[in-house]
Amino acid sequence: MKKIAIxxxxxxxxxxxxxxxxxxxxxxxxxxxxxTERFFAISGWLIFAAMVFDALDGYVARxxxxxxxxxxxxxxxxxxxxxxxxxxxxxxxxxxxxxxxPSLHQALAGIAAxxxxxxxxxxxxxxxETAADPASSKRFRGLPSPGAAGCIAALGLVRGTLPQLAHxxxxxxxxxxxxxxxxxxxxxxxxxxLLMVSRVPYPHLTKQMxxxxxxxxxLIQVLVLAYVIFVVPVVALVVIFWLYGLGIPLRHALAxxxxxxxxxxxxxxxxTDTVPH
Numbered sequence: 001m002k003k004i005a006i007x008x009x010x011x012x013x014x015x016x017x018x019x020x021x022x023x024x025x026x027x028x029x030x031x032x033x034x035x036t037e038r039f040f041a042i043s044g045w046l047i048f049a050a051m052v053f054d055a056l057d058g059y060v061a062r063x064x065x066x067x068x069x070x071x072x073x074x075x076x077x078x079x080x081x082x083x084x085x086x087x088x089x090x091x092x093x094x095x096x097x098x099x100x101x102p103s104l105h106q107a108l109a110g111i112a113a114x115x116x117x118x119x120x121x122x123x124x125x126x127x128x129e130t131a132a133d134p135a136s137s138k139r140f141r142g143l144p145s146p147g148a149a150g151c152i153a154a155l156g157l158v159r160g161t162l163p164q165l166a167h168x169x170x171x172x173x174x175x176x177x178x179x180x181x182x183x184x185x186x187x188x189x190x191x192x193x194l195l196m197v198s199r200v201p202y203p204h205l206t207k208q209m210x211x212x213x214x215x216x217x218x219l220i221q222v223l224v225l226a227y228v229i230f231v232v233p234v235v236a237l238v239v240i241f242w243l244y245g246l247g248i249p250l251r252h253a254l255a256x257x258x259x260x261x262x263x264x265x266x267x268x269x270x271x272t273d274t275v276p277h
Contacts, residue, residue: 005066011057012074018050019082026090026156041160043090047153048237050082051146072130076123083145084119087152088112094159094185108186115152115193119145122196140202143195143245147202150241151192155185157234192245200249 026043030036057075061067092112095105122145129141162177229236 005061005064005068005071008057008061008064008066008071009074011053011060012071012078015050015053015057015075016078016081018046018053019078019086022046022050022082022086023089026086026093029093037163038160040090040093040156043086043093044153044156044160047082047086047090047149047156050078050086051150054079054082054146072127076127079123079145080120083149084116084123087149088116088119090156091115091152091185091189094155094182105182108182108189111186111190111193115148115189118193118196119148122148125197139204142198142200143192143202143248145196147241147244148192148196150237151245152185152189154234154238154241155181155188158238161234188242195245195249198249200252202244202248205244 022043025039025046028036029039029043054075057071058067061071089112092109095108122142125142126140126144159178159181162174162181165172165177225236229240
């Protein structure tokens with residue numbers, strides 16, 4: 001067996017450990033037991049931590065010039081746990097506790113399974129396309145699995161902070177907020193699952209933000225974004241990931257609808273044919 005790079009491999013495995021821990025904390029959630037709501041937020045934060053490890057392992061591997069086929073395959077396996085299984089399980093845990101429409105929980109469980117399948121298919125397709133055309137990694141075809149996982153993890157953060165919000169804002173009805181969030185999770189998760197296996201082009205945000213030389217104004221924008229995430233992390237992450245997940249395909253569809261149609265040229269009489277001799 002060839003030698004493997006220790007640091008990138010440990011970072012990749014850290015990704016998987018965060019995903020496993022997210023599942024473990026999500027399994028502790030009991031909607032009928034006070035105090036377990038916080039595990040929604042803990043599970044969501046662990047999925048975001050997995051994204052940090054996922055970004056660092058590739059960066060460190062390229063920086064130290066030790067990128068390999070082994071590292072790429074290991075990264076996909078770990079991503080399947082952190083960005084496929086963990087968000088799907090967290091999504092399914094958002095369902096129990098809503099008595100008026102118990103069938104919606106069954107639908108949510110089915111969508112969670114579909115989400116996991118689409119994430120795995122997305123990762124497999126990415127490996128095949130990247131191996132065939134390395135330049136294709138500059139833009140994603142379909143919503144990347146970390147982006148989809150960020151959408152679900154952001155909902156986990158919201159679900160985990162609902163008790164505190166209900167305490168701070170007396171006018172907020174906890175049951176109505178939970179019902180609204182469950183509908184959002186059911187419909188939104190179905191959409192992002194299908195977007196993962198779509199052909200919609202998505203930009204590689206981290207490469208665009210961190211690579212190459214940029215103007216000073218670009219640095220200011222990045223710092224402002226980091227500050228907003230630090231001050232209001234839950235709101236900022238919800239807006240960023242859902243805007244990325246749903247905004248890109250909407251803009252793509254709008255651009256295609258506004259694109260002028262090209263009509264086939266019809267064979268007609270030429271100018272010389274219409275001029276009398």
